[in-house]
Amino acid sequence: MNRRAVTALSTLAVSASLLLAESQAFAQAKYLSTYALGAQTGQIGATIPSNSVSHISIQGSSLWIGTGKGLARSTDAGRTWESYVAVPQFASKGIFAIALRGDSVWTSTGFSKDVDNQSVQTGSGYTYSTDLGSSWSSRPQPLDPVGDSSVTYGANTVKFLPIVVNEQNVTYDISLSDGTVWIASWSSGIRKSTDLGATWQRIVLPSKILSSIAPTDTLPGYKIDPRQDNNYLGFAVYAQDNDTIWAGTAGGINKSVDGGKSWVKFTRENQAEHILGDWVITITGQRIGTRTRIWTTNWPAEGEGQEYGISMSDDGGRTWKNFLHGIKAYDFAFKDSTVYVAADAGMFCTADGGITWRRSGDIIDETTRERITENQFLSVGVMGDTVYCGSSEGLVKTVDTPTQPFGTTWTILRAFEPLPSRTSTYAYPNPFSPRLETIRIHYATERPQSSVTLEVFDFGMNRMRTIVRNAQRTSSGEHDERWDGRTDSGALVKNGVYFYRVTIDEGEPLWGKIMVLQ
Numbered sequence: 001m002n003r004r005a006v007t008a009l010s011t012l013a014v015s016a017s018l019l020l021a022e023s024q025a026f027a028q029a030k031y032l033s034t035y036a037l038g039a040q041t042g043q044i045g046a047t048i049p050s051n052s053v054s055h056i057s058i059q060g061s062s063l064w065i066g067t068g069k070g071l072a073r074s075t076d077a078g079r080t081w082e083s084y085v086a087v088p089q090f091a092s093k094g095i096f097a098i099a100l101r102g103d104s105v106w107t108s109t110g111f112s113k114d115v116d117n118q119s120v121q122t123g124s125g126y127t128y129s130t131d132l133g134s135s136w137s138s139r140p141q142p143l144d145p146v147g148d149s150s151v152t153y154g155a156n157t158v159k160f161l162p163i164v165v166n167e168q169n170v171t172y173d174i175s176l177s178d179g180t181v182w183i184a185s186w187s188s189g190i191r192k193s194t195d196l197g198a199t200w201q202r203i204v205l206p207s208k209i210l211s212s213i214a215p216t217d218t219l220p221g222y223k224i225d226p227r228q229d230n231n232y233l234g235f236a237v238y239a240q241d242n243d244t245i246w247a248g249t250a251g252g253i254n255k256s257v258d259g260g261k262s263w264v265k266f267t268r269e270n271q272a273e274h275i276l277g278d279w280v281i282t283i284t285g286q287r288i289g290t291r292t293r294i295w296t297t298n299w300p301a302e303g304e305g306q307e308y309g310i311s312m313s314d315d316g317g318r319t320w321k322n323f324l325h326g327i328k329a330y331d332f333a334f335k336d337s338t339v340y341v342a343a344d345a346g347m348f349c350t351a352d353g354g355i356t357w358r359r360s361g362d363i364i365d366e367t368t369r370e371r372i373t374e375n376q377f378l379s380v381g382v383m384g385d386t387v388y389c390g391s392s393e394g395l396v397k398t399v400d401t402p403t404q405p406f407g408t409t410w411t412i413l414r415a416f417e418p419l420p421s422r423t424s425t426y427a428y429p430n431p432f433s434p435r436l437e438t439i440r441i442h443y444a445t446e447r448p449q450s451s452v453t454l455e456v457f458d459f460g461m462n463r464m465r466t467i468v469r470n471a472q473r474t475s476s477g478e479h480d481e482r483w484d485g486r487t488d489s490g491a492l493v494k495n496g497v498y499f500y501r502v503t504i505d506e507g508e509p510l511w512g513k514i515m516v517l518q
Contacts (some may be wrong), residue, residue: 016126047415049073049083050429052437053390056331056381057098062132063383064105065395066095068436069429071107073133077386078413080396082133089136091124094436097183101176105129108171108183112435112518115167119435123170125186126197139197141166142188145219153204153222154215154232160202161225163188173248173282177239182260184234187226189351190247192260205247205254214262230278230301231265238283240292248280250301255317268319269303273319276309277301286334288298295339297329303490310341312354323354333380333387335400340387347389350408358406363396365412369477372396372412393482394439414440419478422446423510425502427483431515434485434492441467443502444478454481456514459496464488485516 007157048065056068063074070085070093083094090109097108106128112119123141130137144162151158163169173184181193183200190203207222208229231251238246247254252267253275267272277298285292285382294313300306308328311320328344341348347360363372372393379390387406388397394414400406416428425443432439441454454467464487473479483500485493495516502510 016218024096025056027142035280036099043083043086045083046079048078048081048395048413049085049415050437051394051415051440052392053395054378055095055098056333056379056388056390056395057100058381058383058388059100062100063381063388064100065379066098066107067392068095068433069093071095071098071127077383078388078395078411084133084136085128085309087136089127089138091127091138094124096123096172097174097178098169099174103130103132104176105133106174106176106181108174112433113167116496120167120185121170122168123166126171126183128196130196130245137196141169141171141306142183142191142200143169144188149202151204153219154165154217155213156217156219156222158204158219159223160189161223161227172234173236173238175237175239177242180239180242182237182239182245184237184247184249186235189224189226189232189234189249190237190254190260203247203260203300205249205263207231208251208305210265211267211270212262212264216262236280236283236296238285240285240294244295248283248296250279252278253280253283253296253317264317266320268306271318271320273321275320276307276322276460277312278303278306281329282331284332285498286332286339288337291347295332297331297341299328314496321354322352324348324357330377331379333382335382335387338400338406340380340382340406342380342389346375347377347387348378349361349400350389359405363407363410363412365410369475370412370414370480372410373482381387393440416440416442419444425510425512427500427512427514428513430513432485433518434516435518438482438484439484440480441500441502441512442478442480443504443510445473445476445504447476448474450476450504452479452481453501455501456483457499457501458493459498461499464493464498483514 044497049072050067050069053065053066057064061075065072072081072083074081079482090108092111094111096110099106099430109124113122125141126139149160149162168187171183175182183191187420191200193200224232231249233250236248243259245260252265254263254265256263267278275298278301279299281297283296296311309324310329311322313320329341332341333340338351345395348357350357375387377391381388385399385401386397427439427441450473453469453473456465458464467481498514500512
């Protein structure tokens with residue numbers, strides 16, 4: 001989402017010009033310039049800050065969500081929300097990762113910027129709390145000195161290509177163990193900090209030609225360039241315990257049992273019972289009795305036979321079972337033996353280790369008559385019997401019990417308010433960023449079988465998009481139409497002010513204003 005930034009990563013290559021063109025001082029100056037005045041603590045509201053919910057993390061009675069417009073928390077099952085969008089320690093609003101452990105909350109932030117007419121994901125650092133959000137501190141995105149970045153590894157000196165700018169240096173995952181923060185970043189790989197992010201240690205993983213690495217190895221001339229080695233493009237990290245660490249990259253799964261010193265790598269190519277794809281988006285563990293079952297979401301990387309889907313191991317990675325072949329998956333959550341998967345094709349769940357799967361159907365809130373029109377789900381979390389699912393159209397929840405199975409009924413939580421009258425309209429969220437979310441234009445019809453036309457105009461009143469024309473709305477009441485920020489020809493509109501016109505039957509048109517802000 002933000003959408004975990006996956007839509008921006010169309011290739012596995014990292015541009016050398018982005019990595020080396022700017023100085024560290026300039027990158028740090030840009031980071032500092034994003035600070036703003038505001039309150040330390042959050043602001044309470046009735047709705048989520050954005051309908052683009054890319055991350056969900058749950059601990060106890062606290063439900064945390066990461067959106068394209070910041071971090072928010074609910075302690076009453078989503079009835080009210082504490083939004084941290086105005087907290088100055090958040091360098092930018094886009095949340096790329098959330099990690100919880102005890103009283104600690106860690107987030108990574110970032111944004112999209114245009115470089116050579118392409119959207120590039122850019123890291124803006126970390127914001128963390130050690131008191132469950134009562135106060136916040138911040139750290140910049142880790143950068144290396146200009147020139148070779150060297151790490152002592154046993155008797156070896158490992159040289160890394162230095163990462164000196166924040167472009168494509170965004171952290172997609174964070175995991176916390178006792179006294180250690182682990183991060184997975186796209187161009188700068190896996191790193192850890194034992195001093196709350198004041199300093200970071202680069203982690204040495206097996207290169208693309210190795211299946212394992214240890215400090216006792218002899219590694220003459222060992223050099224790492226993420227432009228040439230997909231195993232140094234980090235995307236996921238999971239601290240199973242203080243010693244057992246899992247790292248997912250665009251080159252496979254890496255496992256350490258000595259706190260990140262030595263590693264073994266699992267790929268589609270180097271095992272008989274292998275994973276589906278080497279681009280590993282998520283790694284997490286499901287506790288089953290005294291053991292931990294490992295689940296991963298897999299995307300195609302380099303090499304033949306790579307597939308979308310998910311993989312599972314009950315023996316620490318020695319063998320893998322594969323499920324949901326061809327399904328583009330993003331996230332997991334667990335309730336006892338049940339596994340929930342957020343994916344492009346909907347929400348999936350299994351209670352028998354993947355033998356059979358249940359898939360979400362139509363998602364309609366029977367109370368409000370709101371519906372989810374897209375199948376894509378980016379995040380999932382479980383609190384008790386309630387399953388929360390994040391999408392680009394809002395946060396939805398359902399219960400899963402023996403008498404009311406998963407997906408029987410749904411509640412949709414969105415950032416909107418009821419219309420003050422049937423002759424009014426508004427659009428939400430507003431302003432909005434087409435790269436992160438869609439905007440919903442809210443209006444009402446007074447009778448069934450109304451005919452609706454909705455058009456979008458630029459500031460000069462040139463028609464940019466006809467969203468619906470003479471569309472029949474079978475029921476009276478409030479409705480939404482969605483706009484993705486594109487013209488009729490499919491081009492993304494530029495930043496600025498736009499107007500929309502809703503015409504219902506032969507009535508007087510209703511007008512509203514939209515601010516597009518990337």
